[in-house]
Amino acid sequence: MRLLHWLPGRLLSAIIVLLGASILIFAAVRSLPGDFAQIVLGPLSNEEQREQLRQSFGFDRSLPEQYLLWLGNAARGDFGLSLASQQPVLDELASRLPVTALLAGMAMLVTIAIGIPLGVYAGTHASTGRGSAAARIVSTIGISFPEFVLGCLVVFLFSRFDLGLSVGAFTSPTTDFGRGVVSLLLPALVLSVFCVAATARTTRDAVIGVLVEPHIAASVARGEPKGFIIRHHVLRNALIPVLTLTATITAYLLGGAVIVERVFNVPGIGSYLVLALDRRDYTVIQAGVLLATAVFVIASLLIDVLTGLVDPRVSVAKKGRGA
Amino acid sequence: MRHAFPLIGGLAAATLLLTGCTGEPAGNGDDAAAEVAPGFLAVADESIASSGTFRAYLDYDTVEPNGLDPRTADTARSWTIMGLAYETLVNIDENFEFTPGLAESWDEVSPTEYVFHLRDDAVFSNGRPMTAEDVKGSIELLLETGSAWSLQLGPIESVEVTGDLEVTVKLSAPYTALLGALANTPAAILPVQEVRDGTVDLKTEMVGTGPFVPTAHVQDESWSFEQNPHYHGLDELGIDAVELEIVPDEANRLAAIRDGSAQYVFFNNADALDLLAGTPEAKVVNQQNTDFYYVILNSTNPDSPLADERVRFAVNAAIDRAQLSDLTLAGHGLATGVSPVSLPGACDPEELPSQQLSDEEITKLLADAGAENITLSLQTWNSESAPGKIAQVIQQQLEPFGVTVDIEIVDDATYGATFYGSDETAGADIGVSWYAGYGDAAMVSRWWNTDQAGFTARFMQGSPELNQLVVDASEEPAGEGRDATLTKLCAAVDEGAEQVPLMTRPGVIAYRDDLISPTINSNEGYGDIFRYVTDFRLKSEG
Numbered sequence: 001m002r003l004l005h006w007l008p009g010r011l012l013s014a015i016i017v018l019l020g021a022s023i024l025i026f027a028a029v030r031s032l033p034g035d036f037a038q039i040v041l042g043p044l045s046n047e048e049q050r051e052q053l054r055q056s057f058g059f060d061r062s063l064p065e066q067y068l069l070w071l072g073n074a075a076r077g078d079f080g081l082s083l084a085s086q087q088p089v090l091d092e093l094a095s096r097l098p099v100t101a102l103l104a105g106m107a108m109l110v111t112i113a114i115g116i117p118l119g120v121y122a123g124t125h126a127s128t129g130r131g132s133a134a135a136r137i138v139s140t141i142g143i144s145f146p147e148f149v150l151g152c153l154v155v156f157l158f159s160r161f162d163l164g165l166s167v168g169a170f171t172s173p174t175t176d177f178g179r180g181v182v183s184l185l186l187p188a189l190v191l192s193v194f195c196v197a198a199t200a201r202t203t204r205d206a207v208i209g210v211l212v213e214p215h216i217a218a219s220v221a222r223g224e225p226k227g228f229i230i231r232h233h234v235l236r237n238a239l240i241p242v243l244t245l246t247a248t249i250t251a252y253l254l255g256g257a258v259i260v261e262r263v264f265n266v267p268g269i270g271s272y273l274v275l276a277l278d279r280r281d282y283t284v285i286q287a288g289v290l291l292a293t294a295v296f297v298i299a300s301l302l303i304d305v306l307t308g309l310v311d312p313r314v315s316v317a318k319k320g321r322g323a
Numbered sequence: 324m325r326h327a328f329p330l331i332g333g334l335a336a337a338t339l340l341l342t343g344c345t346g347e348p349a350g351n352g353d354d355a356a357a358e359v360a361p362g363f364l365a366v367a368d369e370s371i372a373s374s375g376t377f378r379a380y381l382d383y384d385t386v387e388p389n390g391l392d393p394r395t396a397d398t399a400r401s402w403t404i405m406g407l408a409y410e411t412l413v414n415i416d417e418n419f420e421f422t423p424g425l426a427e428s429w430d431e432v433s434p435t436e437y438v439f440h441l442r443d444d445a446v447f448s449n450g451r452p453m454t455a456e457d458v459k460g461s462i463e464l465l466l467e468t469g470s471a472w473s474l475q476l477g478p479i480e481s482v483e484v485t486g487d488l489e490v491t492v493k494l495s496a497p498y499t500a501l502l503g504a505l506a507n508t509p510a511a512i513l514p515v516q517e518v519r520d521g522t523v524d525l526k527t528e529m530v531g532t533g534p535f536v537p538t539a540h541v542q543d544e545s546w547s548f549e550q551n552p553h554y555h556g557l558d559e560l561g562i563d564a565v566e567l568e569i570v571p572d573e574a575n576r577l578a579a580i581r582d583g584s585a586q587y588v589f590f591n592n593a594d595a596l597d598l599l600a601g602t603p604e605a606k607v608v609n610q611q612n613t614d615f616y617y618v619i620l621n622s623t624n625p626d627s628p629l630a631d632e633r634v635r636f637a638v639n640a641a642i643d644r645a646q647l648s649d650l651t652l653a654g655h656g657l658a659t660g661v662s663p664v665s666l667p668g669a670c671d672p673e674e675l676p677s678q679q680l681s682d683e684e685i686t687k688l689l690a691d692a693g694a695e696n697i698t699l700s701l702q703t704w705n706s707e708s709a710p711g712k713i714a715q716v717i718q719q720q721l722e723p724f725g726v727t728v729d730i731e732i733v734d735d736a737t738y739g740a741t742f743y744g745s746d747e748t749a750g751a752d753i754g755v756s757w758y759a760g761y762g763d764a765a766m767v768s769r770w771w772n773t774d775q776a777g778f779t780a781r782f783m784q785g786s787p788e789l790n791q792l793v794v795d796a797s798e799e800p801a802g803e804g805r806d807a808t809l810t811k812l813c814a815a816v817d818e819g820a821e822q823v824p825l826m827t828r829p830g831v832i833a834y835r836d837d838l839i840s841p842t843i844n845s846n847e848g849y850g851d852i853f854r855y856v857t858d859f860r861l862k863s864e865g
Binding site for chain 2: 040
C-alpha cells in the first residue's frame with residue numbers, strides 16, 4: 001500500500017525529468033554548428049538543394065513547432081526517420097539495443113562479481129595488512145583511468161600482439177550468442193573497470209561503517225562465525241549505498257558505452273549516437289538521449305524500490321514525500 | 324643511482340612493447356609503392372581456382388541524401404560500394420586511359436560529338452537486357468538531378484539513340500573531360516524503363532549490370548553482396564560473395580588484417596604501413612591518388628591579412644610540400660598543382676611560381692604588404708588524422724616568417740559551417756581539406772571557377788581570367804596545347820592562392836597474402852579500391 005502512495009509521485013517526477021531532458025537535448029542539438037543538410041549534401045551542394053532537403057524533413061518550420069511536433073509523435077512512439085539511413089529511428093535503436101544491453105549487462109556482472117567482494121575484503125581488512133592497501137590502490141587507479149585511454153591501450157595491445165582475444169571482430173549476439181559474448185568480453189572489461197573501482201570503494205566504506213555498529217559487536221559477543229556475520233549482518237546493511245550507486249553506474253555504463261563501443265567498433269546504441277552526432281542526425285540524437293534518460297530514471301526508480309525491500313528501515317513512503 | 328640502468332632498460336623495453344617496435348625494418352612500408360607490373364602494385368594470379376567470400380573492411384559507409392541512388396553519390400566510398408553493382412559506359416585503366424565498359428568502343432566524330440557502340444550481352448540484375456534507351460535515359464536522368472556530377476558531364480546538348488546498340492552524345496562546346504565524367508559510378512547505366520515506371524526505386528535498390536547484387540545492408544555496419552547471375556563476365560569471377568564491414572576505428576581495422584578476419588582493408592593513414600610491418604602475412608601497398616590536400620587562404624575577409632594577394636602568395640610559398648609530406652604522410656604525398664600531378668598532362672609542381680621564391684623573398688613580400696607579425700586562424704576537421712597533422716606542420720613552417728597560426732580542429736559539421744553554406748565570409752583565415760582529383764587533369768579545376776563552383780564564395784573571389792583558364796583547360800583536346808594551358812592554370816591558381824593545392828592524398832591498402840590475390844592499380848582517380856575486384860582470386864574459400 002505504501003508503494004501505491006509513493007509511485008504516482010515518482011512517476012510524475014520521472015515524466016518531468018524526461019520532458020526537461022527532451023527540451024535540453026533538442027536545444028543543444030540545434031545549437032551545434034553545422035547542419036545535417038550541409039553534412040549529407042557536402043560542400044559542393046548549393047543553398048537550393050540544402051533548403052529542399054531541410055524542407056523534406058520539416059526543418060524549415062520554427063523550432064518550437066518542430067519540438068512540439070516531435071514530442072507529439074514521440075509520445076505516440078513515433079520518433080521519426082533517421083536523417084542518414086531514412087529508416088525509422090525506433091527500429092534502428094531497437095536493432096542496436098540488444099548489443100548495448102548485453103555489453104552493459106556483462107560490465108555490470110563483472111562489477112558485482114569483483115567490486116563487491118573486493119570492497120568487503122578491503123573493508124574487513126581496513127586496519128591491517130597489504131591486502132587492504134592493494135584494494136585501495138586498485139580502486140583508486142580504476143577510478144582515475146578514463147575508459148577511452150584504457151580502451152585505446154587494450155585495442156592496441158590486442159591488435160598488435162596475439163593475446164588470445166581479437167578486437168574489432170564483432171559477432172552479433174542475436175546470430176551467435178556465444179561468439180557475441182566473447183567478442184564483447186574486452187569492451188565489457190574496459191567498461192567495468194571504473195565501476196568495479198567505484199563499487200569496491202563504496203562497499204569498503206559501507207562495510208567499515210557497519211562494522212562499528214552495536215549489533216555487529218553483539219554478534220561477535222554471541223560467538224557467531226566471522227563469515228556468518230559478514231554475510232548476514234554486514235553485507236545486507238552495507239548494500240544500501242551500493243544499491244544507490246548501482247543507479248549511478250547504470251547511467252555511467254550507458255555513457256561509457258558511447259566511448260567503448262566507438263573504440264572497439266561495437267555496433268550498439270553508443271557508437272550509433274556518436275555517428276549521429278557527427279552527422280547532426282537530429283532525430284537519432286534526440287531519441288537516443290531520451291532513451292538513455294528513460295533507462296536512468298527507471299533504474300533509479302527500481303533501485304529505490306529494491307532499497308526499501310533490502311532494508312525495511314528505509315521508508316518508501318518517506319522517500320516518496322521527499323521526491 | 325644504482326637502479327638507473329635497470330629503470331631505463333625497463334622503460335625502454337616497455338616503450339618497445341607499446342610501440343610494437345621489434346627492431347625489424349619496416350619492410351612493408353619501404354616497398355609499399357613498388358610496382359609488380361607497370362601501373363600495378365599487385366596483380367591477381369588468375370591461375371588460382373577461386374571461389375568463396377571476399378571480406379573487406381572499409382573506413383566509412385555510403386551516406387547520401389538520396390540513399391543508394393548513384394547519380395547523386397558524392398563520396399569515394401559510395402562510388403566504390405555502388406560500383407560493385409553498377410557499370411559505366413567507359414572504364415579508366417591504370418594509366419588513366421579510357422577502356423571499354425558497357426560501350427565496347429566509341430568514335431570521337433568531332434570535339435563535340437561522340438558515338439558509343441554498346442556491348443550486346445549486358446543484362447541488368449533483374450534479368451532485362453540493357454538497351455541503347457537505357458544509356459540515353461541514364462545520361463538524361465543524371466543531368467536532371469543537377470548534382471555535382473551532372474556538372475562534370477559538361478555541356479551536353481543532346482543524347483540520341485542512333486542504332487540498336489548505338490548512342491550519340493552531342494556537346495554544345497568541346498569538352499575533353501567527358502569520358503572522365505562518364506567513367507565514374509554517378510554516370511552508371513541504370514534500368515531506365517523500370518526507374519521511370521516506378522518499379523525500381525534507386526534510393527533503396529541497386530539494379531545494375533555489374534558483377535554483384537546487394538543482399539543486405541545495415542547502415543554504418545555492413546554490406547552483403549552476391550553474384551549477379553546475369554553479369555556478362557560471370558564465368559571469370561573469382562568471388563562468389565562480398566562481405567563489407569564498416570569499421571571507422573583504424574586500430575580495429577589493423578586488428579582485422581592481423582588476425583585474418585578481413586582479407587582486404589583500407590587505411591587513410593600512412594602509419595599503417597609501419598604498424599603492419601610485424602605481420603608477415605599482410606601485404607601493405609601505398610596507392611597513389613589523384614585526390615589532393617589543399618589549404619584555403621580566405622581572401623574574402625577585408626579585415627584579414629589574407630585579403631592581400633601578396634600575403635596569400637607568401638604564405639603559399641612558405642609551405643614546404645616535401646617536408647609536409649615527410650612529416651604527415653611518411654613521404655608518400657606528391658607535391659601537386661591544381662591539375663593532379665599523377666594525371667597525364669599535369670603541370671610540374673616544381674615550376675610553380677611559389678616554388679621559385681627564396682626565404683628572403685617571402686619575408687620581403689610579407690614586409691611589403693605590412694604583414695610582418697600576423698596571426699591567422701586555421702580550422703580543419705578530425706575524421707581523418709592527416710588534416711590535423713598538416714595544420715601543425717604548416718603552423719611550424721610559417722612561424723619563422725612571423726606568421727602565427729592558431730589551430731582549431733573540429734568535427735566535419737563544424738568545419739562545413741565555417742567555410743560553406745552561408746553568405747558571410749568564412750569563419751577562419753585558413754582551412755585544410757582535400758578534393759577528389761578524378762580521372763582527367765581539368766576536372767577538379769572546376770572548383771576554382773567561381774562561375775561554376777558557388778560553394779567557394781565564402782573564401783574565394785577568383786577572377787575572370789582564372790575562370791576562363793578553367794574553361795579552356797576543359798575544352799582543349801589532349802596534347803601539348805592543353806598541357807600548356809594546364810601549366811598556365813596551375814600558375815594562376817598558385818599566384819592567386821585562395822585554394823592552394825599541396826600534395827596528393829595516397830591511400831594504404833592492406834591485404835592478406837595468404838588469403839587473397841588481388842589486382843591493385845598504382846594510381847587511382849576515383850578512390851575505387853575495388854576497381855579490379857572482378858580479377859581478384861581467393862586463396863581459401865573465405
